[in-house]
Amino acid sequence: MDSDETWTSDEYGKSHEGRVGVLLADGTAPDAVYFDSSSGTFGSTVRHWSVYDGSAHPKRPRAHVLRAECACGWTGESHPVDWETASDLPFREHGAQTAGRCLGDWDQHTIAVAATTIPVPAELEALLENVTAAIEDLAKDSPTAAVKAARTLEIIAQRTAYWPAREAAAENPEKAAAELGLNAEETRRLLARFGGFSPYH
Template structure:
């Protein structure tokens, strides 16, 4: 999730695809994506930085964003560009300004729709069961957090076991990492690791 030492603050996230397709508002300066913004916190070797759109406000010698667009953790970049109206923003920091982010959000949502359409559909009964489990876990977490944590740990173990068996079956079927990545809505490298791990069993 970004360069070493760079805090990447994603604006949007879904349960369907998690960190693989987390979305954010990206900025363009001079037609290109600027590097991270570093914060001067005094002496020391660890200098915090970020790529969050609101940090590119031109203050304290930071780059000043000219255009906003949608970006995704998978590397996708939205084609539509949304110029920033600095006359309206004025001298305020961007995080205090009322910047309209509906365009980038809509573009990222459309990108997710394409990913979702290409992914293998879940059987309806399984989808309903997953929704019910999530709802029950949330209720349990509010009233009995330790029990909810235990249940979550059990689900992780179940998911890991089923995942290994499913990946092994895909290896036996000779499915390529590209096909698996598309079917899962994940990256090629993650799909390849799943298949290689299954082959090593």
């Protein structure tokens, strides 16, 4: 098991999954750290940034910088780890602010990704926002009615996206991926779901 903390957005999911990456003083990325279980019969590998604190048991290299990393290959600015003022605080505590900067960098990355995607017409965008607000207000009075409204939107989405999804998959799936801001696999799955076909064809 590889334990790590990652970030995803509703819009881009695994295509732009982010995390805090670690670089050592020599500029290399460390391997995951292996922890034995108490019974010794199995263990787990961990690559959460906080385990790279220079401890000897198990042996862990010390982080030199933290930076945001994204599944798409993007990396953010390197933020040096301040070991001078760490005192006796565990790395998870004294490094939290630095890790938070990485999250902020990744947030800005997803905003930049959004700017490259195909825009939804402003009138439709406003309509969708109004519908969202209306359903949220409805939920305060009747949760069931709100669920019914959301279910209606789900049906509308499936009905209206059926042929567009098939056309996008047949014409130029790479172009569709770029316009949606998704990787090839996630685009294939999305188009298959709306188009009612297998993503493996």
